[in-house]
Amino acid sequence: MTTTTVGLGQWRVSRNPGESLCILGLGSAIALCLYDPHARAAALAHVMLPSGRDGEETPAKYCDLVVPFLLDKLGDAPATPEDLRVAVLGGATMMCRGTSALLEIGNRNAAAIVAALNEAGLVPTVLDVGGVQGRTVMVDVGSGRITVKVLRQPDRVFADLTAPTEV
Amino acid sequence: MAGPVDEMLDFGDKLPSFPTAIAEAIRLLSSESADNDQIATVLQRDQGLVAQVLKLANSPFYGVSRRVSTVKQALLVLGRNAVRSLVVAAGSQEFLSRPQPGYLLARGQLWEHSMAAGTAAGLVAAKVHYRPSDEAFVAGLLHDIGKVVLSEYLAERSAELAELLDMRSETMTFNEIELEMLHIDHATLGGLLCDHWQLPPRLGRAVRFHLRPGDAGDDWQLASVVHAANALTLAVGIGLGVDGLQYSLDEECLLRLGLVEGDLEVVADELVVQLNRAATLAV
Numbered sequence: 001m002t003t004t005t006v007g008l009g010q011w012r013v014s015r016n017p018g019e020s021l022c023i024l025g026l027g028s029a030i031a032l033c034l035y036d037p038h039a040r041a042a043a044l045a046h047v048m049l050p051s052g053r054d055g056e057e058t059p060a061k062y063c064d065l066v067v068p069f070l071l072d073k074l075g076d077a078p079a080t081p082e083d084l085r086v087a088v089l090g091g092a093t094m095m096c097r098g099t100s101a102l103l104e105i106g107n108r109n110a111a112a113i114v115a116a117l118n119e120a121g122l123v124p125t126v127l128d129v130g131g132v133q134g135r136t137v138m139v140d141v142g143s144g145r146i147t148v149k150v151l152r153q154p155d156r157v158f159a160d161l162t163a164p165t166e167v
Numbered sequence: 168m169a170g171p172v173d174e175m176l177d178f179g180d181k182l183p184s185f186p187t188a189i190a191e192a193i194r195l196l197s198s199e200s201a202d203n204d205q206i207a208t209v210l211q212r213d214q215g216l217v218a219q220v221l222k223l224a225n226s227p228f229y230g231v232s233r234r235v236s237t238v239k240q241a242l243l244v245l246g247r248n249a250v251r252s253l254v255v256a257a258g259s260q261e262f263l264s265r266p267q268p269g270y271l272l273a274r275g276q277l278w279e280h281s282m283a284a285g286t287a288a289g290l291v292a293a294k295v296h297y298r299p300s301d302e303a304f305v306a307g308l309l310h311d312i313g314k315v316v317l318s319e320y321l322a323e324r325s326a327e328l329a330e331l332l333d334m335r336s337e338t339m340t341f342n343e344i345e346l347e348m349l350h351i352d353h354a355t356l357g358g359l360l361c362d363h364w365q366l367p368p369r370l371g372r373a374v375r376f377h378l379r380p381g382d383a384g385d386d387w388q389l390a391s392v393v394h395a396a397n398a399l400t401l402a403v404g405i406g407l408g409v410d411g412l413q414y415s416l417d418e419e420c421l422l423r424l425g426l427v428e429g430d431l432e433v434v435a436d437e438l439v440v441q442l443n444r445a446a447t448l449a450v
Binding site for chain 2: 007008009025026027028029048049061092093095106131132133134151152
């Protein structure tokens with residue numbers, strides 16, 4: 001099994017069933033995974049911020065730009081959006097005892113990515129966001145299984161991007 | 168009753184010490200009677216240290232147009248205070264690079280977080296026009312130095328820590344949990360370490376109050392810059408341990424600094440660019 005790490009603001013598409021895509025240490029950023037179960041193709045982006053400018057060199061970094069970009073990179077996507085499995089993970093936020101949204105990047109990221117998906121006619125089949133803990137996300141390309149690792153907690157496994165199962 | 172950390176603070180020899188060359192250099196850099204030749208001679212006994220100091224001196228935070236290639240040049244161009252901070256920063260790499268089991272951080276993770284926070288502090292300082300930005304860089308680099316000491320104590324009482332985290336993760340910040348368990352938090356202890364190493368008092372106060380910058384008195388600006396830098400580094404996900412993002416944000420201080428909604432996202436964007444550039448250079 002080959003493991004490929006997706007760095008800050010980076011993305012990766014794989015059709016190699018022996019490959020695992022990984023994001024180490026998600027804080028307020030989002031792991032966006034698009035999975036085509038028929039082609040067994042996975043796209044994973046490490047999305048850092050709610051919005052970017054048009055014409056950005058690194059659209060995978062921004063919630064409002066990443067969805068069409070990643071769909072394009074996944075290519076040969078299923079004929080209907082319903083066949084595409086979508087997972088959104090991450091978006092942790094610091095404890096805030098005030099009212100300003102100065103650094104609620106996690107919450108803003110989570111809201112922005114769901115809005116961008118909806119705009120593309122997509123709904124997350126897995127939504128694992130929020131909290132104050134960092135996450136490490138692994139996507140098994142062959143099976144579509146996603147494993148979320150959080151320190152001190154049991155792994156959360158989303159088999160076939162449908163339902164959570166604790167192991 | 169004295170807690171374990173109170174006992175430790177009664178025994179200065181239990182606090183981490185720098186190797187002889189670094190300790191001697193810090194002493195000389197603080198002494199008005201020492202000249203630059205003496206300081207350079209002592210520093211050059213540790214070539215690894217010299218290399219690290221020069222690497223930091225040539226980082227963008229110092230804005231030096233010409234490459235600094237010797238210790239003497241660094242003293243002339245940057246001045247003694249900046250070189251003293253650089254020596255401490257370079258010397259702290261050994262401590263910060265160690266595994267920190269109490270925080271579930273593997274070898275190198277706290278150093279990575281510290282370097283990112285130093286970078287972020289330089290960016291925040293530039294955004295709010297705080298000068299000198301190199302001071303912000305060093306304060307950011309050292310902000311979590313107290314974890315180096317507290318890690319061992321947290322690891323020894325991991326069951327109690329786990330229980331508190333399970334029960335109070337939504338109501339208590341991690342530093343409040345440290346305070347409850349050990350009667351001191353890593354920020355306060357970091358400030359004490361800076362004093363122990365005879366760093367400039369403002370640096371010590373920025374480290375001590377980086378989690379509650381509103382209490383830093385006249386040094387609230389530097390403490391707030393480090394507060395923002397730490398928050399950004401955690402948000403970006405660099406060096407997340409068992410404490411994760413379980414800290415509170417002092418919005419009032421950030422607003423007083425002049426930051427407005429969206430500013431920190433701009434800084435986070437630039438931070439990611441700089442971290443990716445550094446990662447590329449390291450390969």
